Every structure is written in C-alpha cells, then in structure tokens.
Amino acid sequence: MYEGAVQELIDELGRLPGIGPKSAQRLAFHILEADAEDMKKLVTAITTVKERVKFCSICGNVSEQETCSICRDPRRDPTMICVVEESKDVQAVERTRSFRGRYHVLGGAINPIAGIGPEQLRIRELLNRLSDGQIEEIIIATDPNLEGEATATYLARMLKTIGVTVTRLASGLPVGGDLEYADEVTLGRAFEGRRHLS
Amino acid sequence: MSKSSFASRTYRDDAVVLRTHKLGEADRIITLLTRRHGQVRAVAKGVRRTSSKFGARLEPFMVADLQLVSGRTLDIVTQAVSIGSYGEGIVADYTRYTVAAAMTETAERLTDVDGESATAQFLLLVGALASLSRGDHAPELILDSYLLRALATGGWAPSFTDCARCGAPGPHGAFSAPLGGAVCHDCRPPGSPAPARETMLLLAALLSGNWQVADSSDPQHRKESAGLVASYLQWHLERAVRSLKHVERV
Numbered sequence: 001m002y003e004g005a006v007q008e009l010i011d012e013l014g015r016l017p018g019i020g021p022k023s024a025q026r027l028a029f030h031i032l033e034a035d036a037e038d039m040k041k042l043v044t045a046i047t048t049v050k051e052r053v054k055f056c057s058i059c060g061n062v063s064e065q066e067t068c069s070i071c072r073d074p075r076r077d078p079t080m081i082c083v084v085e086e087s088k089d090v091q092a093v094e095r096t097r098s099f100r101g102r103y104h105v106l107g108g109a110i111n112p113i114a115g116i117g118p119e120q121l122r123i124r125e126l127l128n129r130l131s132d133g134q135i136e137e138i139i140i141a142t143d144p145n146l147e148g149e150a151t152a153t154y155l156a157r158m159l160k161t162i163g164v165t166v167t168r169l170a171s172g173l174p175v176g177g178d179l180e181y182a183d184e185v186t187l188g189r190a191f192e193g194r195r196h197l198s
Numbered sequence: 199m200s201k202s203s204f205a206s207r208t209y210r211d212d213a214v215v216l217r218t219h220k221l222g223e224a225d226r227i228i229t230l231l232t233r234r235h236g237q238v239r240a241v242a243k244g245v246r247r248t249s250s251k252f253g254a255r256l257e258p259f260m261v262a263d264l265q266l267v268s269g270r271t272l273d274i275v276t277q278a279v280s281i282g283s284y285g286e287g288i289v290a291d292y293t294r295y296t297v298a299a300a301m302t303e304t305a306e307r308l309t310d311v312d313g314e315s316a317t318a319q320f321l322l323l324v325g326a327l328a329s330l331s332r333g334d335h336a337p338e339l340i341l342d343s344y345l346l347r348a349l350a351t352g353g354w355a356p357s358f359t360d361c362a363r364c365g366a367p368g369p370h371g372a373f374s375a376p377l378g379g380a381v382c383h384d385c386r387p388p389g390s391p392a393p394a395r396e397t398m399l400l401l402a403a404l405l406s407g408n409w410q411v412a413d414s415s416d417p418q419h420r421k422e423s424a425g426l427v428a429s430y431l432q433w434h435l436e437r438a439v440r441s442l443k444h445v446e447r448v
Contacts, residue, residue, distance in 0.1 A: 185254035
C-alpha cells in the first residue's frame with residue numbers, strides 16, 4: 001500500500017478494463033514521472049470526452065452534437081441503414097469506404113444468459129426510423145458470433161412484416177488464411193455464399 | 199518450465215461450450231461442460247480475431263474435442279476439433295436460441311454445485327441441444343424435459359404420480375416444489391397449486407421422455423407445466439435462471 005494520492009490513483013486505474021493491479025501500479029508511476037504538461041493534456045482529454053460526448057439521438061453513435069456527423073451529412077444515402085452492435089463497429093465499416101448509407105447502433109447483442117433481451121437494445125428506435133417510409137434496405141452487420149447471429153435472426157423476423165429489404169453481411173473465409181484450418185461452420189458459410197467468377 | 203511438466207499438465211476431453219466472456223483485446227474465457235472433467239473455465243487466446251484457428255468451434259452450444267493445458271486459475275485451450283455444430287441450427291430460430299440459452303445456464307448452475315454427475319449432465323445437454331437443432335419437438339417441450347431430467351440427474355428427481363412426501367400411490371391433484379412434486383391431500387401444504395390432470399401427465403411424460411404424449415399435449419397444459427417446472431427449478435437451484443424470462447413460448 002502506498003500513501004494517499006498514489007494509492008488512490010492505482011485503485012482508480014485498476015478499475016479500468018484489462019488493467020490488473022501490477023499494470024495499474026506501472027501506469028501510476030509512469031504518470032508520476034511523466035511531464036506535467038503531458039498529463040494535463042490527458043486530464044483535459046478525459047474531462048472533455050465526459051462533458052461533450054453523448055449519443056446521437058437518431059442512430060445512437062457517439063457524437064459531440066445532438067446528431068452525429070453521419071446523420072447530418074446530406075450526401076449519405078438515406079434509403080440504407082447498416083445496423084451494428086457498437087459505435088466501434090461504425091468506424092470499422094467506415095474504414096472500408098464501401099458503404100455510403102447511414103447507421104443504427106443497437107448497443108449490444110441479445111444475450112439471455114447476461115440478462116440482455118431485445119428490450120434492452122435500441123430496436124424500438126430502429127422501428128421508429130422506418131416509419132417515414134424512406135428506408136428501402138436494412139443491412140444487418142452484427143458480429144458473426146452466436147449472439148450476433150441470434151440478434152440478426154430476431155431483427156429479420158421483426159422486419160419481415162414491414163416490407164423493407166433485409167440483408168446480412170456475408171461471412172466466410174478470411175483473407176490470408178489456410179483452407180485446412182477453417183472450421184466447418186465458416187467453410188459451410190463460404191460454400192453457401194460462393195460467387196460466380198465467369 | 200520443462201517440456202515434461204507442460205506435457206503432464208495437458209489433457210484432452212469432449213466438451214460443450216456453455217457461455218463465453220470477452221477477455222483482453224482478442225481473447226475469451228470459455229465456460230465448458232466436459233465429459234470427464236466436469237465444468238472447466240479456460241482461456242481461448244486470439245479467438246475473437248477473424249484469422250483465429252478456432253473459428254466457430256468455441257461458440258456457445260458447440261460440442262468439440264479439446265486439448266487443454268491446466269493453469270492455476272484458468273486452463274488454456276490449445277486445440278479444438280468440432281464434434282457437433284448445433285449452434286447453426288439453433289440460432290436460425292430465435293425461440294430455439296432462447297431455449298438453448300436457458301439450458302446452458304441451467305447446466306452451468308447444476309454442474310457448479312455438483313461435479314460428480316458431470317458425465318450424465320454432459321450427455322443430457324448434448325442430446326437436448328442436438329434435438330433442438332434438428333427441431334425434433336417443440337422447443338419449449340425440449341426445454342422443460344431437459345430441465346426436469348437435469349434436476350433428476352443432479353439429485354432432485356421430482357415425482358409426478360406418487361406423493362413426493364409419503365409415497366402414497368397417485369395420481370394426486372396438488373403440486374409442491376419444496377416437497378418434490380405431486381403431493382396427496384394429506385401432505386399438501388396450504389396454498390399449493392392444483393394443476394390439471396393432463397398437466398401432471400405431461401410433466402411425467404417430459405421426465406420419462408414419452409414424446410408421444412408430450413407432442414400431443416395442449417398449449418394450455420404446456421404453459422401450466424412450464425410454470426411448475428420453472429418454480430421447481432428455481433426452488434432447488436436457490437437462484438433465478440436469468441435466461442428463463444427471455445424464453446419465447448408459443
């Protein structure tokens with residue numbers, strides 16, 4: 001145990017995800033020894049992010065204003081919505097530069113064991129967005145794991161009655177991998193989603 | 199660490215994946231119910247990366263032949279080969295998914311308390327997941343049958359014909375979760391529910407695996423039996439099974 005402020009800092013850092021007691025101690029001593037100006041910048045960045053950043057009232061993405069930059073951008077295609085689990089996924093899709101529509105962040109995936117059902121996600125907000133009749137296609141881009149697939153199945157069943165086109169991101173073999181190491185589910189999906197070359 | 203000590207800490211077993219938790223940047227903690235080693239918690243390193251060699255083999259409801267290395271608190275999964283890919287068939291139907299989640303959560307609770315009957319629990323769960331994936335019966339019937347049989351395997355076998363307290367031959371008209379199932383007029387605690395005769399027959403059929411009777415049961419009796427099974431489960435586990443409230447019942 002250290003005295004007062006140092007121990008308090010170690011305890012606070014130790015509450016961050018992926019930071020154990022040893023890492024917290026190492027970070028605390030790095031902060032102690034670092035340049036005061038650099039640490040002030042870190043404090044300002046944390047304070048600013050907590051004060052300014054909120055969630056977009058339309059899509060649920062992180063934003064510094066009432067609506068995010070993607071929802072405000074008139075050049076984005078208003079007829080397509082890509083549904084993702086987290087704000088981090090918006091950035092992953094944006095990096096591809098292949099999608100020009102808008103997003104909807106659910107805030108997680110259906111996981112009954114963790115107590116997360118459809119009512120804990122932003123599904124009602126998605127249905128509200130569909131009410132103006134402008135949206136023609138919903139692309140479900142939840143994670144390709146079991147919870148993500150179950151969420152996609154639930155959304156597809158719910159959206160079927162509304163009359164919009166519902167699509168799911170393709171899944172299959174990763175670029176750079178060996179075929180022999182592919183598991184049966186992934187390889188099966190790759191066969192189902194094969195495409196014509198000629 | 200010497201090579202021999204690493205080899206001595208390595209073991210191989212069949213396992214069904216009960217649940218997963220994210221760990222660090224790309225790892226997961228996998229909770230497994232194994233055939234011979236009971237419930238095991240192990241780390242699957244790099245499994246969240248798209249290039250992971252494990253792929254979908256360590257997703258919930260999958261059955262795999264695993265190689266593991268014993269650790270101080272958590273074991274480490276080093277190799278995995280699929281035995282049963284039930285996740286695909288289950289996740290294609292939302293009701294099946296909610297049912298499978300309730301089954302795996304119950305299995306986790308039961309094997310946490312009782313490690314001795316792990317092999318029987320493993321076989322029971324794999325059978326139930328396979329049946330659910332194939333769509334052999336209504337999902338809610340598979341769930342209630344699994345819950346009753348899992349409790350029976352764990353040492354809490356209910357009685358739906360003879361009186362659970364005095365053994366008087368049945369059928370009886372009252373049900374008591376604390377006393378262990380059907381109870382006669384004399385043993386019946388005040389306020390015990392009095393289910394329909396068909397409901398008691400359905401419960402007995404679900405426990406014994408008489409699918410002919412179970413499949414031909416009415417929705418109202420299925421609903422009543424589901425309520426009794428849930429109360430029996432929660433009484434004996436002493437904790438609520440969170441997934442049960444998310445189960446979609448037709």
